[in-house]
Amino acid sequence: xxxxLAQQKKRKTTYSYLALIPFLxxxxxxxxxxxxxxxxxxxxxxxxxxxxxxxxxxxTLDHYKFILFxxxxxxxxxxxFQIAAVVTIITMVVSVLGAYAISxxxxxxxxxxxxxxxCTYLVPPALLFIPFYKVVGLLGLxxxxxxxLFLYPTLTVPFCTWILIGYFTAIPKALDxxxxxxxxxxxxxxxxxxxxxxxxxxxxxxLFAFTVSWAQFLYPLAFIYRDEEKVLTNGIYTTLIxxxxxxxGELMAGALLASVPxxxxxxxxxxxxxxxxxxxxxK
Amino acid sequence: xxxxxxxxxxRSTPGIFRKLRSRRYAxxxxxxxxxxxxxxxxxxxxxxSVWLSFENKAETKFVGWQNYKRLxxxxxxxxxxxxxxxxxxxAVFFKATLGLILALILNNLPMRGQRLWRxxxxxxxxxxxxxxxxxxxxxxxxxxxxxxxxxVQLGGTNKPWLSEPYWARAACIxxxxxYGTPFFMIMYLAGLKSIPESLYEAAQIDGATALQxxxxxxxxxxxxxxxxxxxxxxxxxxxxxxxxxxxxxxxPRYTTHLxxxxxxxxxxxxxxxxxxxxxxxFMLPVLAVAAFIILRNIARGEE
Numbered sequence: 001x002x003x004x005l006a007q008q009k010k011r012k013t014t015y016s017y018l019a020l021i022p023f024l025x026x027x028x029x030x031x032x033x034x035x036x037x038x039x040x041x042x043x044x045x046x047x048x049x050x051x052x053x054x055x056x057x058x059x060t061l062d063h064y065k066f067i068l069f070x071x072x073x074x075x076x077x078x079x080x081f082q083i084a085a086v087v088t089i090i091t092m093v094v095s096v097l098g099a100y101a102i103s104x105x106x107x108x109x110x111x112x113x114x115x116x117x118x119c120t121y122l123v124p125p126a127l128l129f130i131p132f133y134k135v136v137g138l139l140g141l142x143x144x145x146x147x148x149l150f151l152y153p154t155l156t157v158p159f160c161t162w163i164l165i166g167y168f169t170a171i172p173k174a175l176d177x178x179x180x181x182x183x184x185x186x187x188x189x190x191x192x193x194x195x196x197x198x199x200x201x202x203x204x205x206x207l208f209a210f211t212v213s214w215a216q217f218l219y220p221l222a223f224i225y226r227d228e229e230k231v232l233t234n235g236i237y238t239t240l241i242x243x244x245x246x247x248x249g250e251l252m253a254g255a256l257l258a259s260v261p262x263x264x265x266x267x268x269x270x271x272x273x274x275x276x277x278x279x280x281x282x283k
Numbered sequence: 284x285x286x287x288x289x290x291x292x293x294r295s296t297p298g299i300f301r302k303l304r305s306r307r308y309a310x311x312x313x314x315x316x317x318x319x320x321x322x323x324x325x326x327x328x329x330x331x332s333v334w335l336s337f338e339n340k341a342e343t344k345f346v347g348w349q350n351y352k353r354l355x356x357x358x359x360x361x362x363x364x365x366x367x368x369x370x371x372x373x374a375v376f377f378k379a380t381l382g383l384i385l386a387l388i389l390n391n392l393p394m395r396g397q398r399l400w401r402x403x404x405x406x407x408x409x410x411x412x413x414x415x416x417x418x419x420x421x422x423x424x425x426x427x428x429x430x431x432x433x434x435v436q437l438g439g440t441n442k443p444w445l446s447e448p449y450w451a452r453a454a455c456i457x458x459x460x461x462y463g464t465p466f467f468m469i470m471y472l473a474g475l476k477s478i479p480e481s482l483y484e485a486a487q488i489d490g491a492t493a494l495q496x497x498x499x500x501x502x503x504x505x506x507x508x509x510x511x512x513x514x515x516x517x518x519x520x521x522x523x524x525x526x527x528x529x530x531x532x533x534x535p536r537y538t539t540h541l542x543x544x545x546x547x548x549x550x551x552x553x554x555x556x557x558x559x560x561x562x563x564x565f566m567l568p569v570l571a572v573a574a575f576i577i578l579r580n581i582a583r584g585e586e
Contacts, residue, residue: 016391020400023385026461027407033429034418045427052432098317105310113314118578120321122570123329124522126543127563130550131328131335154324161317186309215411217525218543222551233413237529248421255414266409270402278473 031256038063038253045248063249064257067240072227073254076235080258083148083231084213090149091156091209092202098157099164100190104176114165120158125218128154136223145229148220152213159212160205163276167201168194204276207269211262232258336560350561359537363545364565369452370541371521371569374459378520379513381460382467387497389468390475401472408465416529419458420445423530448538451531455539458526463519467512474508475501511580514573521569542566 037045039059050056067073102113132151133142141147171194179189195202220234227239236254241247266273339346354360385404389397407415422429423444431441444450478501486496524543527533533540533548540548542562550559 012391013393013396016388017396019388020385020392023381023388023404023464024400027404027465029429030415030418030422030461031406031410033422037421048427052427052429094316094320097313101310101313105313115578116321119574120325121518122567122574123325124518124543124566124570126522126524126546127332127566128325128328130546130556130560130563131332133551133556134331134335135328150324153320157317157320211409211411215413217411217413217528218547221528222547233411236417237413248424248427251417252421255417259410259414262411263406263409266405267402270405274469274473278470 034252034256037248038256040249042249063253066250067254071239072235075228076230076232079145079229080214080231083145083152084210086149087152087156087213088206088209090153091160092206094153094157095160095164095205099161099168100194103165103168105186114162117158117162125155129218129222132219133222142223143226143229145224145231147223148231151219152216155216156209156212160209163205163208164198164201166279167198171197200272201276203269203272207265207273211265214262332560333564335557336564338557340555340557342557350558354558354561362537363540363542366452366539367521367541370456370459371517374456374463374520375513375516377460378463378467378516379509381464383471385464385468386471386475389472404468405465407461408463412462412525413529415462416458416526419454420530423454445531446535448535451535451539455526455530458530459520459523463516466516470508470512471505474505478504507580511577514576517573518570522566
């Protein structure tokens with residue numbers, strides 16, 4: 001075969017797109033199916049007639065109306081948002097200060113800190129929720145959403161600190177010296193030099209903290225049983241599932257709506273997140 | 284030292300030393316919240332869970348290794364152990380393989396399309412797992428839902444998803460592969476971009492085929508990254524909770540339970556916190572080995 005270089009390239013691209021199709025079908029089918037179900041009438045969901053991969057009878061908004069007006073869905077949404085926002089703020093303050101101190105200000109043990117932070121991965125939520133059950137109970141926070149404010153940072157802070165250490169260490173030392181010559185204090189150096197220069201890292205860490213808090217399921221499921229205190233994940237799971245077979249439409253509507261904020265955030269900020277995630281292990 | 288410094292500087296408190304000292308103190312103040320958080324909310328609960336696992340159900344008496352010994356005698360516990368390993372090994376293998384294939388495909392696309400489809404491929408990983416698991420739960424519903432309808436259209440028969448051990452395990456693993464493949468893809472894709480183009484050119488001049496270029500250039504260059512990513516995913520997959528809890532709740536008859544969900548069902552649902560603690564602590568050796576391998580790889584990269 002005597003194909004020109006351009007033709008070869010074009011061919012390679014075409015084959016690559018073809019090979020991509022099965023992956024996209026696999027990745028997107030569940031979303032399509034959830035979306036479809038959320039607009040189908042109950043009678044159609046439970047009917048065995050027709051092709052289930054399309055909407056055969058008239059689409060309906062009933063499921064969305066139901067979850068928005070006849071359940072505490074809006075309350076859970078607000079709870080999820082409050083918790084995720086406050087946890088993100090806590091996480092960023094703790095991580096920025098910690099990462100700055102570890103990467104720039106040498107102190108006793110600072111070199112081993114990275115390893116120590118990494119070791120927190122040895123203690124996943126699936127292990128910690130049992131002692132937390134006792135601790136949360138002792139603090140009288142069982143059955144309130146506020147317990148999540150101190151549980152979630154255990155998931156977000158280690159990773160965010162680790163990302164930020166990477167970004168801060170990459171800032172040239174010459175900038176510190178220039179700032180010191182100008183008489184800057186440590187805090188000024190952090191706010192005037194480090195934070196602006198490491199802005200992409202800050203965005204990545206913020207996004208991580210928010211999405212992890214939004215998505216957590218185990219802790220709310222274990223500690224919050226009162227409907228008005230629930231967040232989206234456990235609220236949908238424990239409340240929308242009723243004893244009959246007709247709950248699928250509402251369940252799918254609820255799960256999709258709850259995913260929207262996270263997906264939108266990623267649509268805009270994904271590049272920062274990917275950069276933050278991959279830079280540590282590539283170099 | 285202070286006196287020497289002060290005579291040199293001609294000042295009572297030498298600037299350089301004050302700066303050093305304040306620098307140290309500033310550092311301590313800044314890491315304090317981080318230390319309190321990790322010590323108070325990770326280390327302390329961990330130690331507490333070890334302590335708890337040595338108590339009786341009412342938490343009134345120290346019973347030594349009894350919870351562990353009991354567990355080792357339960358068939359269910361060994362079933363859960365087998366499940367956890369099977370789930371993790373199968374899922375991680377498929378995620379690592381599919382992720383690599385997907386990354387190679389995406390890397391071949393022109394830049395514009397690559398960015399778009401990379402973003403679309405990340406959706407399963409971006410979506411909160413508990414919520415997408417609910418979608419999968421519905422997909423696997425045997426009579427009214429999609430999978431069985433498609434299988435029947437293709438000439439197969441209805442499968443008892445979620446109600447027979449083999450199919451229920453398969454369902455959990457498929458969901459995990461769906462969720463985790465994009466993570467591997469994103470790591471590999473970044474790795475592929477870091478391989479210098481000159482290596483491929485050299486290989487091409489030497490007459491290497493596409494397969495040889497993969498075998499002798501791409502794979503060796505990625506091996507460290509692959510090992511880090513696989514171990515990282517092993518930790519997360521082994522400690523997974525959301526998928527099994529939502530799809531099967533560990534059923535039918537405990538055949539899909541993982542350590543995490545089993546600990547939850549004993550500790551929270553069954554009210555036996557000490558034994559739940561013991562179950563969860565059985566995860567530790569695997570997590571420790573995986574974390575050790577990651578740390579060793581990262582440290583080697585820094586040399």
